Amino acid sequence: MTQQFAERAANVAPTGARNADLDDLVRLLEDQDRLKLDVIVPAAAVRFREGNVRVEGIESQITKTGVTRVDGTYRPTAVADEGFADKLRIPLAYLRRMRAENAPLLDANVNAWLDKEPERRFLLRAFKGGAAPGTPPSEGVARAFLSDSYKLMDNLDLLLAALDGVTQAGHPTxxxxxxxxxxxxxxxIESKAVAVQAPTLLRGYRSPFDGRSGDQLPVISAGFVIGNSEVGSGAYTITPRAVVQVCRNGLTQGMDVVRAVHLGGKQDEGVISWSGQTQTKTLELITSKTADAVRTFLSREYLEAKVRDMEAAAGRELTEPTKTIEHVTKSLSISADTKDMILAHFVKGGQVTAGGVMQAITSTAQTLPDADQAAALEALAVPALTAAAAHG
Structure with missing residues (x-):
């Protein structure tokens, strides 16, 4: 019973999407916004019971959506568990083992550390549970357990502000x-209007998806990725990303990323409701940062410079490709299973060069069903190019 419950609790997550279009993403974010509950709680008001988060003693609040009841039970996601481990300094591997094998011990450990500093405040990000009229609310979802100085920068607001910045930059995207x-x-986001020929980079390459030749379509277009976390898993980011047209591989340039971190002042206890002025200033900054980044990342000069940088290493012939891929994946902490996928994509790609290793990593990333893993792997493609060229 403990094992069954632990798996259910640890794997609860808000509805997500992979390779969705913009309209579907916006609808999903709007649905999530209606369920959000963000509250500053003292440690004394938080308890673990049967592996769930229980909040007690926080007054209901009147918000724009009506009376918001805070007290209740929330099932923690894996991200929330990571927050409890971090804030209470419990080794994460140990917390996960307790959840999987001994929920009462998990409750005892977490509650003992919460009792150490009962006045310490935290931000609990949650989704409210539903309820039929006249009945107690059902359990909600604990999304994250964060510092009380964590600044809320929510996906929907940031996305709309960022898209406004894209529009202001004036590039067709x-x-x-x-x-x-x-x-x-x-x-x-991509701009096919900003594209360059890259015959050296794509010489001898074949798409592992349909066999099309990079020699016949040696085109790379400019783009970037807008990223954000609502739960403490990274800042708001704008990362430049070149797109290989023959296979849709994405070559992200992590060294040039633009960031806006989630840091703010301490918040009072209770449900968080940001003032209109604070929210407006934050979003205006996001719009401005995005517009500036787009003007840089969607310029032909920027794209050409990045392609030249990659070409300098990409043509390095590999005398022992299997050993090179073994070295690269080990040095970048890529798992053995993923390494095997990369090797298969490398063979299909036909480029026995350092550039072929880079392309194999990005094409493998496209096939991963987990978007976080895919993004993390794609971010390693350019560092892998450098490592492969050095190894030879």
């Missing part, structure tokens, strides 16, 4: 795909 997980939002 399209949204090529969106992902939403319990950790992060990813929105990929």
């Amino acid at each position: 399209e949204v090529s795909g969106c992902d939403l997980t319990d950790r992060r939002m990813y929105v990929r």
